[in-house]
Amino acid sequence: MSEKLVHDLTARLGAMIRELSVKNERRVYVEVAPDDLRQAVRVIFEEMGARYATATGMQVQDGFEVLHHFVFDSQRVVVSLRVSTESEEPEFDSITPLITGAEFIEREMRDLLGIQFKGHPNPKRLILSDDWPDDVYPLRRGRPWEGKVRKQV
Amino acid sequence: MGLKLKALTKSPWVFHVSAGSCNNCDIEILDCLCPRFDIERFGALLVGSVRHADALLVTGAMNRKSAMRVKKLYDQAPKPCLVLAIGTCACDQGIFRGSYALTTPLDELLPGAVTAYVPGCPPKPEAIISGLVKALQTLQDK
Amino acid sequence: MTTIVPIGPFHPLLEEPELFRLHVDGETVVDIEVEIGWNHRGIEKICETKTFDQVPFVVERICGICSACHPTAYVQAVEDLADIEVPERALYIRSVITELERLHSHLLWLGLAGHFLGYNTVFMWAWKYREPVLDICEELTGNRNNYAMLKVGGVRRDLDESLFPSVLERMDDLDKHLNMLVGAVTDDPVLHARLKGVGILTPEAARAYGALGPTVRASGIPIDVRRDHPYAAYDLVDWDVISVDSCDVYGRAVVRLLECLESVKIIRRCLDQMRPGEIDSGVKEIPPGEGIGHAEAPRGETFHYVRSDGTNRPIRHKARAPTYMNLPTCRATTVGESITDATIILASVDPCYSCTERMGVYDASTGQKALDGKQLIKLSQEKTRQLREEMGE
Ligand code: SF4
Numbered sequence: 001m002s003e004k005l006v007h008d009l010t011a012r013l014g015a016m017i018r019e020l021s022v023k024n025e026r027r028v029y030v031e032v033a034p035d036d037l038r039q040a041v042r043v044i045f046e047e048m049g050a051r052y053a054t055a056t057g058m059q060v061q062d063g064f065e066v067l068h069h070f071v072f073d074s075q076r077v078v079v080s081l082r083v084s085t086e087s088e089e090p091e092f093d094s095i096t097p098l099i100t101g102a103e104f105i106e107r108e109m110r111d112l113l114g115i116q117f118k119g120h121p122n123p124k125r126l127i128l129s130d131d132w133p134d135d136v137y138p139l140r141r142g143r144p145w146e147g148k149v150r151k152q153v
Numbered sequence: 154m155g156l157k158l159k160a161l162t163k164s165p166w167v168f169h170v171s172a173g174s175c176n177n178c179d180i181e182i183l184d185c186l187c188p189r190f191d192i193e194r195f196g197a198l199l200v201g202s203v204r205h206a207d208a209l210l211v212t213g214a215m216n217r218k219s220a221m222r223v224k225k226l227y228d229q230a231p232k233p234c235l236v237l238a239i240g241t242c243a244c245d246q247g248i249f250r251g252s253y254a255l256t257t258p259l260d261e262l263l264p265g266a267v268t269a270y271v272p273g274c275p276p277k278p279e280a281i282i283s284g285l286v287k288a289l290q291t292l293q294d295k
Numbered sequence: 296m297t298t299i300v301p302i303g304p305f306h307p308l309l310e311e312p313e314l315f316r317l318h319v320d321g322e323t324v325v326d327i328e329v330e331i332g333w334n335h336r337g338i339e340k341i342c343e344t345k346t347f348d349q350v351p352f353v354v355e356r357i358c359g360i361c362s363a364c365h366p367t368a369y370v371q372a373v374e375d376l377a378d379i380e381v382p383e384r385a386l387y388i389r390s391v392i393t394e395l396e397r398l399h400s401h402l403l404w405l406g407l408a409g410h411f412l413g414y415n416t417v418f419m420w421a422w423k424y425r426e427p428v429l430d431i432c433e434e435l436t437g438n439r440n441n442y443a444m445l446k447v448g449g450v451r452r453d454l455d456e457s458l459f460p461s462v463l464e465r466m467d468d469l470d471k472h473l474n475m476l477v478g479a480v481t482d483d484p485v486l487h488a489r490l491k492g493v494g495i496l497t498p499e500a501a502r503a504y505g506a507l508g509p510t511v512r513a514s515g516i517p518i519d520v521r522r523d524h525p526y527a528a529y530d531l532v533d534w535d536v537i538s539v540d541s542c543d544v545y546g547r548a549v550v551r552l553l554e555c556l557e558s559v560k561i562i563r564r565c566l567d568q569m570r571p572g573e574i575d576s577g578v579k580e581i582p583p584g585e586g587i588g589h590a591e592a593p594r595g596e597t598f599h600y601v602r603s604d605g606t607n608r609p610i611r612h613k614a615r616a617p618t619y620m621n622l623p624t625c626r627a628t629t630v631g632e633s634i635t636d637a638t639i640i641l642a643s644v645d646p647c648y649s650c651t652e653r654m655g656v657y658d659a660s661t662g663q664k665a666l667d668g669k670q671l672i673k674l675s676q677e678k679t680r681q682l683r684e685e686m687g688e
Pocket residue numbers: 173174175176177178179212213214239240241242243247273274275276356359
């Protein structure tokens with residue numbers, strides 16, 4: 001299933017691809033440079049017609065990573081577009097201007113991991129409570145909130 | 154037992170508060186109202202405003218954003234007001250205990266107010282009804 | 296003058312209930328904002344502290360009504376990560392459980408939709424027919440919800456074949472009742488007047504928002520994870536994807552109702568084709584790597600991503616519920632509609648009842664509460680009553 005799609009992806013993304021790995025028939029992971037993210041998303045979402053599923057942000061050994069998951073329903077493949085940075089203050093381009101459906105997940109990553117998204121139309125807090133301190137990101141390694149969050153009662 | 158209490162035990166009006174639950178408990182509460190379990194045969198009625206309520210049915214693990222509202226709601230309810238902790242989450246935060254998004258458990262949030270604990274994940278509608286009946290009995294002794 | 300109408304905040308369908316703020320000009324909705332986070336429990340972080348075998352118990356508590364779909368997506372993610380083959384009988388069992396869940400979830404939605412429209416009979420009936428489904432769940436798995444059936448590499452318990460005849464019998468009953476409900480909904484002129492052409496979600500908007508499940512299938516985009524990315528036993532039995540292209544609330548209701556009939560079909564065929572055999576492939580170790588799993592929940596696709604570093608706990612687990620994508624579509628569907636229709640439009644993506652029960656209308660100038668949730672539902676019910684009178688019912 002995925003051969004034709006991988007072929008198509010390599011042809012269209014070309015030099016933008018930093019790494020492409022085919023995990024199995026149904027899963028493909030592509031890494032691009034943060035600067036190429038918007039262009040790559042445009043190709044996959046607009047030109048190739050994928051459905052945007054969601055994104056996963058995470059803190060890795062050195063720095064941060066964001067995976068945007070795209071689903072090709074007719075070809076039975078999930079393509080995950082990876083961007084990473086080694087910075088301690090991660091910032092990526094927002095893809096919400098291209099895909100409306102990405103608004104929530106980018107705000108969520110900003111809340112929980114402290115990843116900023118350049119060009120997000122509505123960068124407000126999404127799921128943490130209003131009394132949560134601004135610089136504590138619960139999904140970062142360990143238990144970063146300990147000793148920093150006020151008891152409510 | 155005064156007339157007021159007597160009336161209350163005959164027809165307890167319940168208000169349902171959900172604060173960080175997985176909604177299974179909430180659905181089981183609603184299920185109690187439906188034809189099979191029909192909690193209305195005990196005179197219990199689900200009301201839309203806490204100011205009319207005799208009993209609060211609280212579900213969920215007390216999320217930081219909603220726990221304060223539970224406290225506010227309890228303050229607004231006319232007393233005596235029974236508080237039932239429905240589900241393991243409301244009883245002791247269950248599987249979510251220790252999470253960053255939660256605050257103090259219900260019985261610390263409303264010290265001394267919880268009348269009955271109905272454990273279970275989710276508790277069966279029978280258990281919820283039995284919890285309500287037992288909670289009403291505590292009033293009868295007064 | 297614009298009035299702001301907050302609806303919410305409680306909505307327990309996913310991790311996060313939400314608060315809608317409707318901006319209303321006279322009778323018309325001009326803008327809508329959504330705020331979520333009222334039910335956030337930090338499940339993704341909790342999962343990092345549990346072993347791979349414990350996580351299914353946590354993820355089934357993401358949402359009570361998707362308590363088979365989330366674990367299915369999770370175990371599939373781990374199976375994808377570690378290349379695990381699942382025995383065939385386990386696949387059938389997974390399908391049976393998820394379809395039972397879809398049945399009771401859609402019936403629940405139908406009942407609540409009926410309530411919002413002022414058809415309390417539909418509410419009581421739908422919930423009455425839902426009970427036998429829950430009974431079957433209890434008999435087969437031991438609990439009415441939160442079944443604890445799924446496990447990486449298979450299922451935790453086998454189904455007792457001696458129960459099948461009685462299950463099939465109740466499926467026949469349910470089939471009859473469902474057909475009656477389908478007839479009642481499709482023949483009712485008042486429902487047509489109330490639901491047709493209301494809350495339009497165009498296919499373009501659906502794609503931009505990434506809408507899922509019945510919400511998008513009613514907009515003429517027939518995507519269904521069960522068919523497009525077959526898992527469990529969905530490619531082993533025969534069934535159809537339901538899709539209509541009316542793009543409105545009516546379409547969403549019809550899709551859900553007809554899907555119930557398909558679910559009955561799938562359950563019957565699965566029970567019929569199931570052969571005795573292994574139910575677990577005995578997974579010992581999870582290697583380092585990453586995996587993705589998705590499954591079709593009653594409301595759309597649930598999506599899970601798991602990463603492992605070779606220890607016995609995931610280092611990252613991401614879960615996305617379908618309403619997360621469906622909810623923002625409310626901006627496309629409610630703006631321009633009348634406030635009396637807002638309840639049913641918001642309910643039509645099936646975001647569960649709790650939010651709608653706690654609606655309130657606030658006047659922007661004074662900040663005073665002008666209407667509360669009950670009154671809003673009353674408004675909606677009143678409109679149905681008037682329509683009925685006009686039609687001389
Ligand atoms: S006790 Fe169980 S069923 Fe009830 S809200 Fe908590 S997790 Fe859900």
